[in-house]
Amino acid sequence: MSILTQIQKVKPLVLNLANQVTTQRVADVISFLGASPLMTKEIQEIESLLTIADALVVNIGTISEADGPIFLKACQLANQMNKPIVLDPVAVNVPYRASVVNQLLNAVSFDIIRGNAAEIAWFADKKVVSKGIDALELTVSPENAKIAAKRTGAIIVQTGKTDVVTDGNKVLFVSTDSPLFKVNVGCGDMLSATIGTFVAVSDNLIQSAYEATKFFGEAGVRATEDVQNLPGMFINAFLDEIYQKAREAK
Ligand SMILES: Nc1ncnc2c1ncn2[C@@H]1O[C@H](COP(=O)(O)OP(=O)(O)O)[C@@H](O)[C@H]1O
Ligand SMILES: Cc1ncsc1CCOP(=O)(O)O
Ligand SMILES: [Mg+2]
Numbered sequence: 001m002s003i004l005t006q007i008q009k010v011k012p013l014v015l016n017l018a019n020q021v022t023t024q025r026v027a028d029v030i031s032f033l034g035a036s037p038l039m040t041k042e043i044q045e046i047e048s049l050l051t052i053a054d055a056l057v058v059n060i061g062t063i064s065e066a067d068g069p070i071f072l073k074a075c076q077l078a079n080q081m082n083k084p085i086v087l088d089p090v091a092v093n094v095p096y097r098a099s100v101v102n103q104l105l106n107a108v109s110f111d112i113i114r115g116n117a118a119e120i121a122w123f124a125d126k127k128v129v130s131k132g133i134d135a136l137e138l139t140v141s142p143e144n145a146k147i148a149a150k151r152t153g154a155i156i157v158q159t160g161k162t163d164v165v166t167d168g169n170k171v172l173f174v175s176t177d178s179p180l181f182k183v184n185v186g187c188g189d190m191l192s193a194t195i196g197t198f199v200a201v202s203d204n205l206i207q208s209a210y211e212a213t214k215f216f217g218e219a220g221v222r223a224t225e226d227v228q229n230l231p232g233m234f235i236n237a238f239l240d241e242i243y244q245k246a247r248e249a250k
Contacts, residue, residue: 003202003211004249008034012054012200016193017041017074019061019090022186025235026059029190032243035197043070050077055200057193060097061090061133068100075108084111084199087154088192091133092122105152111199112209113148114157114192123148123156133185135160142171155205157195157213159188165210172210176217178224183231191216194242219245 001009013036018026023039030037040049050056056078058071078085087110092101104110113123117137118130124147129136145158149168158164163174181187191213198212199205222245223238 002249003198003208004033004215004246006201007197008246008249010054010201011036012197013038013052014055014057014193014196014200015040015049015053015074016057016196017059017067017071018057019059019189021061022189025186026057026189026193028239029242030193030197032239033194033197033246035200037193041067041070043073046070046074047077050074050081050083053083055084055086055196057086057088057196059088059090059189059192060092060100061088061189063097063100068103071100071104072107075104075110079108084196084205086110086112086114086192086196086199088189089113089115089119089122090188091130092119093130094132098122110152110154111205112157112195113152113154114159114188114195114209116188117144117158117160120145120148120156120158123152125151133188134182142166142173146171155209157191157209159191159213163213163217165206165213167206170206172206174210174213174217176214176221178220180224180227180229180231180234181220184234186235187220215245216242 027037116135118135121128124144165172195212198208202208219241226237
């Protein structure tokens with residue numbers, strides 16, 4: 001049975017420590033895949049929610065001081081409960097974010113880290129030009145992703161024009177090019193949540209990360225054709241493609 005069919009069957013609960021910008025888009029993509037999203041930032045309920053969750057997605061996009069202890073507690077509990085964690089290290093090159101992520105890396109294990117080329121370069125201790133949430137270099141080799149995977153022990157999904165999925169040894173590529181991904185804020189967050197939904201029902205981390213990234217990219221390319229390359233209607237067309245494609249899976 002494919003991972004997508006498994007998602008429809010199990011309807012996993014995906015718990016999100018989401019950012020405040022793209023929360024609805026992230027909830028939508030999880031729901032349209034056939035799973036159940038839940039967003040929280042309340043430390044008092046983390047344990048009970050993780051008990052019923054199948055995966056945790058941590059997005060640092062709008063981090064505040066109060067978030068540090070919540071991220072730490074959620075990730076520690078998820079590790080103890082053997083629930084997979086996907087980290088989206090939005091703009092981790094900014095010093096405050098870097099210090100919080102360093103604390104997390106010292107205390108917990110992430111199963112998957114999904115970021116753009118500049119964010120993944122940070123985990124490899126390399127510099128790639130970035131501007132806030134965006135990576136500015138278009139062609140980036142898989143070397144940084146491989147180093148980041150070896151250093152963190154996580155599967156790395158480095159996104160850009162070509163996506164790289166690696167455990168540090170094996171390297172898989174996804175090329176699904178559409179300029180509308182870049183214009184629409186939140187596509188990275190939606191991909192991280194999609195990966196979280198795939199790993200919620202599959203123990204094979206690298207395979208689920210790869211299949212999620214490929215599925216997401218292909219839906220985006222089809223949506224770009226549907227909206228004739230214009231960005232305004234893209235997210236709706238994209239979510240519709242995800243909904244349909246998920247249900248066509250065998
Ligand atoms: N230049 C690009 N051309 C085509 N697709 C891209 C490009 N950059 C990113 N994507 C796609 O957009 C999605 C989000 O990636 P990215 O923009 O790198 O993340 P983020 O939004 O976190 O910066 C991925 O599915 C990726 O394949
Ligand atoms: C604009 C913005 N500011 C803080 S988080 C965020 C959204 C980032 O989304 P993505 O990295 O998926 O484009
Ligand atoms: Mg991002």
